Amino acid sequence: MKDLFLLDPTVTYLNHGSFGACPKPVFEAFQQMQLELETQPVSFILQKTPVYLAKAKEALADYIGCDKNDFFFTPNPTVAINTVMRSLKLQPEEEILATDHEYGAMDMTWHFYCKKTGSKYVRQNISLPVQSKEQILKEFWKGYSEKTRVVFINQMSSATALIFPVKEIVEKARELGLITIVDGAHVPGHFDLNIMDLNPDYYTGTLHKWMLAPKGSTFLYVNKKYQDALDPLVVSWGYETKAPTKSQFLENHEHQGTRDVAAFLCTPAVIDFLEKHNWKEQSDKCKQIVLDNYQRFCDLLDTKPLCPVNNEFLGQMASIEVNTDEPLALKAKLINDYNIEIPVMNLNGKYYIRYSINAYNSQADLDKLYDAIVDIKKNTKLIK
Incomplete structure (x- = not known):
């Protein structure tokens, strides 16, 4: 190999x-997309990209177990979580419950948000060594209070490489009426993933880690009930377009001006490689x-x-x-x-x-x- x-x-x-x-085969498909773009930029961006993107989304939707219209591509999970963060409407003193095992860039994102809004980021201690799934759940929910509005949880910790019981946390959070945001950066291609079964409100996972895609390929899934409220991180031609071709949710987030989306478009080649081998x-x-x-x-x-x-x-x-x-x-x-x-x-x-x-x-x-x-x-x- x-x-x-x-x-x-x-x-x-x-x-x-x-x-x-x-x-190598995936990288060649990636470079072929880039070459095709440079050969005729106008037709590639305006005519071919929508067709290639639709095929990429169909392939990925089957792979991660969700509707193709419920997610869009981003360069990385940091962009994905920043998009979600900027659309939350938390009040001062309301809380985001996480663990003290989250990725550093995510901690920074939430600290930034809390400084702006007066809300509170709760890094609940999960003690080491972990003894059982039940221990994690018990310790995590000690951080819950009547002010908790959001649960943010990594499915696999970057620093400790530990897998967290996200399904159980999402289920209880739903019972409590909380918004659930899952950082699954290390999950696609690493573990079986069925987003519809997990049923979070937001989920982000990379393709360029364990799915072996070119650098800069990630998705953000958004539950239908939150799609209309998710503001675009970058406002561009899709915003309030006069000639919509898809949902306003996708128009808002898939149109960001001129950019290289070849890493997104070669997703079918990525999945073909995984299946072939x-x-x-x-x-x-x-x-x-x-x-x-x-x-x-x-x-x-x-x-x-x-x-x-x-x-x-x-x-x-x-x-x-x-x-x-x-x-x-x-x-x-x-x-x-x-x-x-x-x-x-x-x-x-x-x-x-x-x-x-x-x-x-x-x-x-x-x-x-x-x-x-x-x-x-x-x-x-x-x-x-």
């Missing part, structure tokens, strides 16, 4: 979770490698697993706490001295090495990481 990717073969790439990696089987193999090595790395770094070592909490990523005062220097040493690309993540004052495994990886890659850490511990003071 490694030959199907464009990754530098001299680098041990254990960081798929950050920005993904695009296979039986990616569910590839993913399951990767998940098993993650589980097989987790305790081994915890022992090496003198720490405990962040959760029970099973596929209820872990997918194709795992994070291990590392005792270091120099996380940036540790990351730099791994890439500069050992050619290992891997993040050292910060969450709530603690640091975690997070390895990602995809079909281009093997056990040998983790063995190389293991040997590098042994060497660093022996010959430096970067790891205590």
Whole structure:
């Protein structure tokens, strides 16, 4: 599988979770779209793009389990959540309930919103190590109050790589009359996803991570009851158009002036690649490698697993706490001295090495990481 990717073969790439990696056939389809655009920009943008976009949305709708008219593409989840954030009408002191495991850019987004509105962002503590799904749910709902209006939850934490019981949280939030916003950045292509079954109010997930799409491809699903109230982040020709071709919701959000949407348009090629190479089987193999090595790395770094070592909490990523005062220097040493690309993540004052495994990886890659850490511990003071 490694030959199907464009990754530098001299680098041990254990960081798929950050920005993904695009296979050669998909990247070629992406470049073909860009070439077609440059060959005749006017006809491509005005005539061909709507046709290609419709095909891309139909393919993705089937893949993620929702109506093709209930989502639109964005470059990344940060743009998606900012779009939702700017249309919320929270009053001063009303609360957004989240966990203290959310992605840093999302925390910043909500802090920005709260400064503007006087509302409150509640980062409810989920203690580590996680013992059970029930523990997460019990601790999460301790953050609920009569002022809670919105639940914002990541389905898989970037820093800790833990899977959260989002379905149960969405169900209870619905019973409480709360708005639910799910950050599923790491989910499509990583786990089975059926948005209609999950039934959130808003859901965003990337294609350029685990679905292997080119960089800059994400979707934002919006429940029909909130579509009319969602203002466009960028006001352009679709706003109050005199010649609508689709719903006002889609007109508002799919027309943003001149931009390169090739990453969106090659979605059918992305899904074809996943199906051709039986990616569910590839993913399951990767998940098993993650589980097989987790305790081994915890022992090496003198720490405990962040959760029970099973596929209820872990997918194709795992994070291990590392005792270091120099996380940036540790990351730099791994890439500069050992050619290992891997993040050292910060969450709530603690640091975690997070390895990602995809079909281009093997056990040998983790063995190389293991040997590098042994060497660093022996010959430096970067790891205590």
